[in-house]
Amino acid sequence: MSYKDAYYFSHDSNARQDEKIIALRMKLGWEGYGLYWALIEKLRDATNYMCVKDYNLIAFDLRSDAAKIKSIIEEFGLFAFTINETGECFYSMSLIKRMTQFDSAKAKLSVSGIKGNLIKNKHITKAQAASMNDDEILELNEKIKGNNGGGSGAGRETTANKGKESKGDKSKEKEIEVYRQFLHLSISVEDFDKLIETGYSKEQIDSILESIENYGPNKKYKSLFITAKNWLKKDFGVPKTKEEQVVIENETEEERFHREWKAKNKTIPMH
Incomplete structure (x- = not known):
């Protein structure tokens, strides 16, 4: 983290009025509130914004008690949990x-x-x-x-x-073996296979290539592969299995954000 980044942090002015925070304050007072924000600051500085659940180590760092740290992290629904290559972690x-x-x-x-x-x-x-x-x-x-x-x-x-x-x-x-070429643009068989491996069908890819060829301002494009990939994503979305599609169609906005973030950081949710 750069010196400049170390001073950035977004914080709602009415956070103390959140029901979960009120429950925390009822049990641990303003000390608990201060420790909560100290934990958030630690997460802000951590890789992927998550920390290992080593309560003794965290308590030593914050000059507090491991039992209080565990209580703040686990009892009020303020944090979520996952498992990655470093072990059990928590995050906000x-x-x-x-x-x-x-x-x-x-x-x-x-x-x-x-x-x-x-x-x-x-x-x-x-x-x-x-x-x-x-x-x-x-x-x-x-x-x-x-x-x-x-x-x-x-x-x-x-x-x-x-x-x-x-x-x-x-x-x-x-x-290079060319799959399709027109004007100054071409796509190799290798790049075509990459699109197939992504999950798009030959019919979808050929349809997009046809559309690009017939698109008036296509002279501005520099890479047929990149353009085709972007058009495929725009027209057909990211390919999903049938099971994944059913889950995605029924998930809430919060669940969608959670899923996309976990996929990006390759973490395993705890049950």
């Missing part, structure tokens, strides 16, 4: 929602910076950048970083490197 869904919004805003600023550097170093034009979404910008940046041997994707390439890459690209083109 309220904190995660806030920090997800914060992290998303930071990510957008990061993408804006990358986009600006790509334009500055003439990898793309302003018009091209305006037509690309965040995923396309990040993927292009990663490709440029790979071509530069792992260096900064937004860094300026030398003439010598460009020459080497140009020769390398020509030899690679001979080896």
Whole structure:
């Protein structure tokens, strides 16, 4: 965490009036309230905003009693629990929602910076950048970083490197098996297979490729694979099994947020 981030924290001014917090204050008073926020601060600083349930260690850090820490974490419904590679952990869904919004805003600023550097170093034009979404910008940046041997994707390439890459690209083109091509765009059999593995059908992919080919402003696109992937997601969504679809259709907004966050962080819920 950077020095600047260490001072960021979102906190509702009326948190003390929450029913769960009132129950906490009834049992442990303002000391319990203070310890609760100390725990939230610890979670804010922790990886993935969750901590291992080591109450003795936490009590030592907060100069408190392990029994009080356990009571605050387990008795009032203020925290949720999971198991990951580090063991049994606890976390706050309220904190995660806030920090997800914060992290998303930071990510957008990061993408804006990358986009600006790509334009500055003439990898793309302003018009091209305006037509690309965040995923396309990040993927292009990663490709440029790979071509530069792992260096900064937004860094300026030398003439010598460009020459080497140009020769390398020509030899690679001979080896790539193209699935479909039109205008300046093409998608390889390998990338087509990736879309199939994602869960989309051949009919869905072919339909999207046909739509892209017939789309008037398609000259602005730089990657048929990325464009097809985005269009598939937009038109057909992320492929789900029938069982998953039934669960998703019946879940609440809170359950949906919880599920998506757990999937992102690859955690196992406790029962």
